[in-house]
Amino acid sequence: MGDDGIVIASIAGSSVEEWEDLFNLINRSKADMCELKVSCPYAAEMEIKIRAGAVELAPMITEIAKKDLSIPFSVKLSVFNNDPVGIAKDVEKAGADAITFPARTSGLMIDVETGKPMAWSAIGGYGGPYQIGHGLAWAARLIRAKISIPILATCGIWSWEDIISYIMVGATAIESATAIAIRGYRIVNTWLREIESFMQRKGYDTLSEIRGISLEALLKPSEIQRALEDVHSKVDKKKCTMCGVCLRTCFCDAITLERMGAIVDPEKCDGCGMCVEVCPYDAIRIVRTDF
Numbered sequence: 001m002g003d004d005g006i007v008i009a010s011i012a013g014s015s016v017e018e019w020e021d022l023f024n025l026i027n028r029s030k031a032d033m034c035e036l037k038v039s040c041p042y043a044a045e046m047e048i049k050i051r052a053g054a055v056e057l058a059p060m061i062t063e064i065a066k067k068d069l070s071i072p073f074s075v076k077l078s079v080f081n082n083d084p085v086g087i088a089k090d091v092e093k094a095g096a097d098a099i100t101f102p103a104r105t106s107g108l109m110i111d112v113e114t115g116k117p118m119a120w121s122a123i124g125g126y127g128g129p130y131q132i133g134h135g136l137a138w139a140a141r142l143i144r145a146k147i148s149i150p151i152l153a154t155c156g157i158w159s160w161e162d163i164i165s166y167i168m169v170g171a172t173a174i175e176s177a178t179a180i181a182i183r184g185y186r187i188v189n190t191w192l193r194e195i196e197s198f199m200q201r202k203g204y205d206t207l208s209e210i211r212g213i214s215l216e217a218l219l220k221p222s223e224i225q226r227a228l229e230d231v232h233s234k235v236d237k238k239k240c241t242m243c244g245v246c247l248r249t250c251f252c253d254a255i256t257l258e259r260m261g262a263i264v265d266p267e268k269c270d271g272c273g274m275c276v277e278v279c280p281y282d283a284i285r286i287v288r289t290d291f
């Protein structure tokens with residue numbers, strides 16, 4: 001192993017001694033890099049304080065790893081603590097080469113037929129494509145906090161767009177589990193092809209050209225301009241098939257279906273953009289009221 005690709009070992013010790021033993025083991029292996037697992041949601045739920053559930057102890061474990069490990073390492077952190085960004089900064093200060101972030105959240109699923117908890121009948125690791133927004137938000141927070149070591153972003157990746165999104169908020173690389181478990185390792189080749197074709201289409205030569213570009217336009221919630229009185233949505237009648245999807249979505253009752261297609265009443269429309277998102281025929285856009 002390690003000759004044709006890069007091998008990243010993943011380890012978790014249950015005591016300082018065990019972490020040290022594992023570091024020695026890794027030093028004797030051919031691994032190119034190592035990931036320290038201090039953020040497993042199961043371990044956190046079991047209140048295991050030194051092994052994978054020990055995100056607060058991450059800076060201390062990082063210091064030992066810096067001393068003992070002979071290869072670069074990343075520390076996998078979760079947001080299950082009071083100060084995820086502060087812990088990430090401490091981990092960086094303690095000498096980590098990268099941060100894997102954010103680890104899975106905790107979750108619970110109920111089988112309503114039996115009334116019993118699903119899977120392992122316990123609260124534990126919970127994730128999947130629906131967590132992409134959570135992952136992107138946390139990756140963006142970390143990068144905005146000026147963490148300067150690489151972020152290996154993980155959580156919710158399903159498509160090549162998710163990977164590019166992580167790069168666009170500043171991640172250096174990504175880590176995926178659910179998509180690969182469900183779709184198989186071949187999905188990686190598909191993603192690579194799709195990313196290559198996106199890069200060509202957009203005229204980008206390297207990922208560094210797009211790394212972090214979304215952060216420039218990312219507003220703080222206090223900076224959001226609410227009550228945009230001078231915008232409303234407008235339907236392109238040539239594209240509208242009168243499917244009615246937008247009608248169901250509009251909370252403002254601003255859309256009616258006429259003979260020629262959907263019509264928006266600018267007086268009622270508050271410019272929320274929901275109809276733009278749901279129109280299957282790309283027939284709606286937001287325009288300025290004086291447009």
Ligand SMILES: Cc1cc2nc3c(=O)[nH]c(=O)nc-3n(C[C@H](O)[C@H](O)[C@H](O)COP(=O)(O)O)c2cc1C
Pocket residue numbers: 037039040076102103104125127128129131154155156157175176177178179181
């Ligand atoms: C079946 C499965 C087992 C996992 N086991 C571990 C684990 O033992 N330790 C760990 O840190 N993360 C574990 N994870 C989490 C992944 O390493 C990764 O952080 C996360 O699943 C990435 O998000 P994604 O599944 O949305 O791609 C596991 C994920 C899955 C799907």
Ligand code: SF4
Pocket residue numbers: 235239240241242243244245246247261262278279280281282283284
């Ligand atoms: S969702 Fe789009 S296509 Fe369907 S009625 Fe509305 S504007 Fe027309």
Ligand code: SF4
Pocket residue numbers: 232233249250251252253254255264268269270271272273274275276
């Ligand atoms: S932008 Fe919002 S308020 Fe305006 S028509 Fe569309 S869904 Fe309704």
